Amino acid sequence: MKSKFLLSFLIALLVFSSAYLWVWNKLEGTTSSVQAIEEEHGIEQVENIEEGNTVKQINVDEVFFLLVGVDTSDVNKIKVDKHGATGIRSDTMILCKVNFKDGSIRMMSLPRDSRVPIKGGLDKLTHAHSYGGMKLLMKTVRDFTNLDIDYYVRVDYKAVENLVDAIGGVTVDIPMRMYKEDTTKGNGYLIDFQPGVQKLDGKDSILFLRFRDYKDGDIERVKTQQYFLTEMIKQTLEPRNILRLPKILDVYSKFIDTNLPTNIIYSGVGLAGKLDKENIMTTTLQGEFLDLDGVSYWKVYDSGAKKDIEEYFGEYLMD
Secondary structure (H helix, E strand, O other): OHHHHHHHHHHHHHHHHHHOHHHHOHHHOOOOOOOOOOOOOEEOOOOOOOOOOOOOOOOOOEEEEEEEEEOOOOHHHOEEOOOOOOOOOEEEEEEEEEEOOOOOEEEEEOOOOEEEEEOOEEEEHHHHHHHHHHHHHHHHHHHHHOEOOOEEEEEEOHHHHHHHHHOOOEEEEEOOOEEEEEOOOOOOEEEEEOOEEEEEOHHHHHHHHHOOOOOOHHHHHHHHHHHHHHHHHHHHOOHHHHHHHHHHHHHHHHHEEEOOOHHHHHOOOOOHHHOOOOOEEEEEOOEEEEEEOOEEEEEEOHHHHHHHHHHHHHHHEOO
16 A cells, blocks of 8 residues: 555656656756855755645645756755855746545646746746745745645756656657757757657657747647656556656655655555546646747736636635
């Protein structure tokens, strides 16, 4: 029972954590600043994110958290200076809800360029982690979604590669010819996929998720990643992966940082086996592209976003 729960939970946790890694653009270089949590050049310590909690947990068989993807080699050793700078933006942000009782999984992608209030001004959501680490990012997401979210799962770009390899690869149906070559010295890559069904290993999965040349730009790429995520969850939940639990646990320990308490993780014992790979819903925060003085933003549709948030996470809305 314990192994079954751990596998199911870690799948729900790790799959969210890994499948979206390239929304945060490893190749683009992300450098900015983050809130000082500890001493100069100290390791970021995130505490008391749940301050101001106003929503009582009604369903004890459910976990609600924010997935945060960052471009770093070790999320467990993110450093901050006296001004709070880490040089790391959060380029993947997904609200995730896993219900161990009815087996449902709900995910909402928050576009990195969403124009939201941050520290008294309007800025891109991706900058919140840069300006104030997880504490400011969580506050920013709380404020603009009006959701009482307390927990996060933060991962680095290596998580997807290692998790895909840990489960023996992911089979996807590539819808179009994908070709892109970057000859940048020291950071070059070649994306070369033909359309059709094929099994991707960790490195190929990263390349698949890196591809950017879509008609609708980053939003189309988010859709591709949502598809990949769904397929990855389905395939990871297959019984054969029970034997791969040690490898999955290894990925968890090396590439994932979370403030989820142990008691919350274990509260689903005996229920996690009901996770339903066919009961997965994904969406993206509604909006449209907006150009302001040559800077591209994602303008959130207030009414549409509010409706989707209520549908997916209504029980966590604050008064």
